[in-house]
Amino acid sequence: MARLNDDAQWIVLMGFLVSFSFFFLALVINQATVVGQTTAESVIEFPKNDIRDVRHVIGESVRIPYPENVTVYNDITLLSMNRKSAVVDYRNFTLDNTTYIQIHYNNEVTEYNEYNWTP
Amino acid sequence: MVSGDGGQLYTIEGFAAALIMIITAYLVVNATSVYTAGDTHINDMQLEALGTDALKMMDTPVSSDVPSPLAEIITYTPVGNMNATFKTMFMNYTNVSGAGPIHDIQFNATYICRKDPENSITIYPLASSRNLTGGEHTVRATKWVIVDKAVCEDSEKPRAVLVEVLLWRD
Numbered sequence: 426m427a428r429l430n431d432d433a434q435w436i437v438l439m440g441f442l443v444s445f446s447f448f449f450l451a452l453v454i455n456q457a458t459v460v461g462q463t464t465a466e467s468v469i470e471f472p473k474n475d476i477r478d479v480r481h482v483i484g485e486s487v488r489i490p491y492p493e494n495v496t497v498y499n500d501i502t503l504l505s506m507n508r509k510s511a512v513v514d515y516r517n518f519t520l521d522n523t524t525y526i527q528i529h530y531n532n533e534v535t536e537y538n539e540y541n542w543t544p
Numbered sequence: 545m546v547s548g549d550g551g552q553l554y555t556i557e558g559f560a561a562a563l564i565m566i567i568t569a570y571l572v573v574n575a576t577s578v579y580t581a582g583d584t585h586i587n588d589m590q591l592e593a594l595g596t597d598a599l600k601m602m603d604t605p606v607s608s609d610v611p612s613p614l615a616e617i618i619t620y621t622p623v624g625n626m627n628a629t630f631k632t633m634f635m636n637y638t639n640v641s642g643a644g645p646i647h648d649i650q651f652n653a654t655y656i657c658r659k660d661p662e663n664s665i666t667i668y669p670l671a672s673s674r675n676l677t678g679g680e681h682t683v684r685a686t687k688w689v690i691v692d693k694a695v696c697e698d699s700e701k702p703r704a705v706l707v708e709v710l711l712w713r714d
């Protein structure tokens with residue numbers, strides 16, 4: 426084999442390094458679309474305001490006395506199912522001067538359960 | 545062996561470099577843009593948050609012994625009538641009217657009742673800034689309200705109703 430001029434091996438090496446770094450940068454940019462979309466979708470799907478609102482109205486309804494609170498309970502569960510596509514259920518009972526409350530919320534994507542009490 | 549075959553290594557290297565550059569160019573072109581498809585929904589989320597906040601402010605009573613403005617509006621609006629107070633308050637809170645920067649937001653508000661024995665749903669109009677034609681890109685903001693009067697054309701009270709507002713930008 427003829428003698429190879431191998432004086433500039435480090436230039437070749439640097440060339441490889443640079444091209445490989447470009448390659449991996451391109452890979453990262455390529456994946457950015459997918460990552461951004463998934464994040465935005467999960468943010469949109471999370472029903473933060475719905476859960477806050479239903480907690481608030483359930484907290485209010487606990488103060489309503491017995492026969493009337495059944496109507497309000499039926500309103501909340503049926504309208505949640507029909508207009509918000511969410512299964513909402515709750516119950517409250519008083520034990521030793523403490524009111525316990527259980528809240529369940531499920532819209533098939535997000536599930537929220539709460540067990541709480543007020544004096 | 546013929547002399548002059550010393551460039552074989554350089555040829556292989558050239559092929560390798562060309563391959564890497566072509567694949568890199570393909571990946572970059574394939575990535576379309578960094579402004580992701582999900583970003584377009586941020587506008588919708590902002591509009592929805594604005595509507596939810598406005599409804600929340602309207603459901604906040606001025607003191608603990610009076611009902612909230614939103615509950616009063618639902619209580620005292622006869623069925624089938626539009627409520628001017630709702631329109632004024634909501635447009636003020638969403639900066640459609642009033643002092644300051646003006647938004648070009650339109651809305652359509654309704655409240656939804658459950659009919660008591662038959663468990664059916666009835667939708668009552670509440671206020672609207674413009675008629676919906678169906679072509680608008682709307683978002684929905686909702687608020688639960690408990691009203692201490694017999695609304696929903698039933699005799700039962702109190703009732704929980706769901707206020708729904710469709711919002712869109714012109």
